[in-house]
Amino acid sequence: MDYNWNWGVLFEEEYLGWLISGFWWTIAVALCAWCIAIVVGSLVGIGRTVPNRFIRAISGTYVELFRNVPLLVQMFIWYFAVPELVPDDWGRWMKRDMPNPEFTTAVIALALYTASRVAEQVRAGIETVPEGLNAAAKAHGLSVAQTYRHILLPISFRLIVPPLTSEFLTVFKNSSLALTIGLLELTAQSQQIAEYTFQGFEAFTAATVIYVCIALVATVISQSLERYTAIPGFVGKEA
Amino acid sequence: MDDFDFGVIIQSLPFLWEGLQLSLWLTFLAIVGGIALGTLLALARLSGILPLSLLAAGYVNLIRSVPLILVIFWFYFLVPLVLGRPIGGFYSALIAFVLFEAAYYSEIMRAGIQSVRQGQVFAGKATGLNYWQIQRFVVLPQAFRNMIPILVTQGIILFQDTSLVFVVSLRDFMTASSIVARTEGRLVEMYLFAAVVYFVICFAGSLYVRRLKSRMAT
Numbered sequence A: 001m002d003y004n005w006n007w008g009v010l011f012e013e014e015y016l017g018w019l020i021s022g023f024w025w026t027i028a029v030a031l032c033a034w035c036i037a038i039v040v041g042s043l044v045g046i047g048r049t050v051p052n053r054f055i056r057a058i059s060g061t062y063v064e065l066f067r068n069v070p071l072l073v074q075m076f077i078w079y080f081a082v083p084e085l086v087p088d089d090w091g092r093w094m095k096r097d098m099p100n101p102e103f104t105t106a107v108i109a110l111a112l113y114t115a116s117r118v119a120e121q122v123r124a125g126i127e128t129v130p131e132g133l134n135a136a137a138k139a140h141g142l143s144v145a146q147t148y149r150h151i152l153l154p155i156s157f158r159l160i161v162p163p164l165t166s167e168f169l170t171v172f173k174n175s176s177l178a179l180t181i182g183l184l185e186l187t188a189q190s191q192q193i194a195e196y197t198f199q200g201f202e203a204f205t206a207a208t209v210i211y212v213c214i215a216l217v218a219t220v221i222s223q224s225l226e227r228y229t230a231i232p233g234f235v236g237k238e239a
Numbered sequence B: 001m002d003d004f005d006f007g008v009i010i011q012s013l014p015f016l017w018e019g020l021q022l023s024l025w026l027t028f029l030a031i032v033g034g035i036a037l038g039t040l041l042a043l044a045r046l047s048g049i050l051p052l053s054l055l056a057a058g059y060v061n062l063i064r065s066v067p068l069i070l071v072i073f074w075f076y077f078l079v080p081l082v083l084g085r086p087i088g089g090f091y092s093a094l095i096a097f098v099l100f101e102a103a104y105y106s107e108i109m110r111a112g113i114q115s116v117r118q119g120q121v122f123a124g125k126a127t128g129l130n131y132w133q134i135q136r137f138v139v140l141p142q143a144f145r146n147m148i149p150i151l152v153t154q155g156i157i158l159f160q161d162t163s164l165v166f167v168v169s170l171r172d173f174m175t176a177s178s179i180v181a182r183t184e185g186r187l188v189e190m191y192l193f194a195a196v197v198y199f200v201i202c203f204a205g206s207l208y209v210r211r212l213k214s215r216m217a218t
Helices: A007-011 A013-047 A053-067 A071-085 A088-096 A101-128 A131-139 A144-159 A161-181 A186-197 A200-229 B007-011 B013-045 B050-064 B068-083 B089-114 B118-126 B131-168 B173-184 B187-217
Strands: none
Touching (some): A053 B187, A071 B131, A161 A186, A200 B068, B007 B013
16 A cells, blocks of 8 residues: 555645634534524424324425435535526526525525424424323313423423434534535545645545544533433333 | 426436436445444444454444545545555445445344344353354344334435435436536436436335334234
């Protein structure tokens, strides 16, 4: 194996700057997408469990649609196809005036994709709440909205913290797909350093180490959140 | 959005079909390799031999915290360097997928192995089977059966993941669609078509998983 090691390349000002900027783009895309995904995903997940059949059907369609198309294809559709499909004025705005088009598109694509996965967790969480609580709420004369607000959601959101943790980690990894539409996030920057300097080993190692650190930090944060939100002694019904 | 030309899809069907075949072939080989290696990793992790289980756990956690695209870049760079000669994009991608997916399959198999009751292992020991015989005849067959729906679901995810070979221009279905899209200037039609094809295949797969689950429940 012929290879000239040169770890110093990572600390040359230009390339170090690329890595740092890539790191911040990765964080920015992932966190923005995650915030949107939590909101949309919760709404869709709740929608899948409500009595209203129409809302259930729409939410179900959303989940199947976004889960069964690869994220890469979704990225491309948002970036290349949507500006052509919307009314002309909007399309022109998206192509010319939208600030930071790669970033915005990547966040939207990643957020709506992640939302479908969050929705499944939310639905599973709501379905794990024992039937008796739902019946008790009805017997007390609570409306559907009140039942969700006071009984189902407070319990289920605490139950789904652990599975959401792993979704949270996945968002950081999936944010690397933003490079396919030209956003220079961490993976793209490391690839670019590898191309410019032929020091692929060093460049990819740097990116790997940074991703591992992101995962570690995210895990530590989530674990303390899990401890804080765990419901002592709760046993859900068998799924 | 006045002039759409969906004829471009029909014209390029043979080209796209070749790409789809590559995607499916890559998926199949990566599933087989991933499950085989993943099972070994799971066994190593549950072996009770400390260095072995730490090593396996370290590998799984490392792979699970980096994005697949980065892993693909890694192996495109590493494989020719280690072997000293280029072996073509397909095999580099295949190695990347097997090593990447093995980490995910090993978590599934670990759960599967743990779902087999301890008493069965004791019974195996009592009948005089050695470790490998117990795994081969008692534990793994049941672990596989319990995990089939999740293994198939992971297979569907893997099929979607193969679209990422786009980043190294390996000509799978996604790359083929995008080549047609660019050369013909028909981005909207081609990407929507790609979405439909992926959707149909993956949705059919998830319906199959649902049926498997309900059949297993009864």
